[in-house]
Amino acid sequence: MDVTVTCKDVMSHICDSLGEELQSPKCIAIRSHMDSCDCCKNYFDSVEKTIGFYRDYKIVMPEEAHDRLMKYLDMCDCDPVGQE
């Protein structure tokens, strides 16, 4: 079955099902459209990069926060390492 898609359909679809290998006629048409449309390919890359940046953005918990947590829970007597 032939399905015609526009760039707008592709943008919406990219944000809808990024990275999912769906096999519906529309998904296949969208992948085929992206193979020949640089604008949509760039848009796909930009959404993937955006997500990648957020994924790499890690905040390290301060060491004292663990002690404060165990104190808050009244568990300072616990020895988590002993369970390794």
Added chain:
Amino acid sequence: MNETELIEAAKAGDRNALGRLIKQYEQTVYNFAFKICRDREKAENTMQETFLSMVKSLHQFDGNSKLSTWLYRIVSNHCLMQARYSNKYQFVDVETEDSLFDDRYLSDSSKIPWKEFENNELRAILDKAISKLAPDYRVVFLLRDVEQLSTEETAEATNLSVAAVKSRLHRARAFLRNELEKEMSK
């Protein structure tokens, strides 16, 4: 001990096993809470409340989902409660934002100077962009795309339907991508 054994031991009253589970997940919970709250003090408070809830209700954990999914549900609820309690900001209403998929974003994609940004600069841009997004959308985006839970696990952790998760994710992705583009192209 593996995680299942640790959970069973903790349920049976083994405080060291409970401590080990907490140690195992504290960084994950803190990091997630920070990304929603955007504030270290609030993130630490949320982490403490999350583990207090865990300690109180671990006996109700039935093992049908992963412990991490169960913890994400608790931390998400605490984050959203805190956001509603201290909601003094106006967030962008992406639900009615018709221009999220405007054609101009297509033509502009190739012009984004991704490589020109230093880490600190990029973090500031990411912070600014995500802080404009309502916490309900942030939670879905972070669980699904950043923590890489499945759509079904995200739905379970947020008490939303799969369709609602997809709809929020779809709009959050487009919004954040467009915000980054706007900031980076200035």
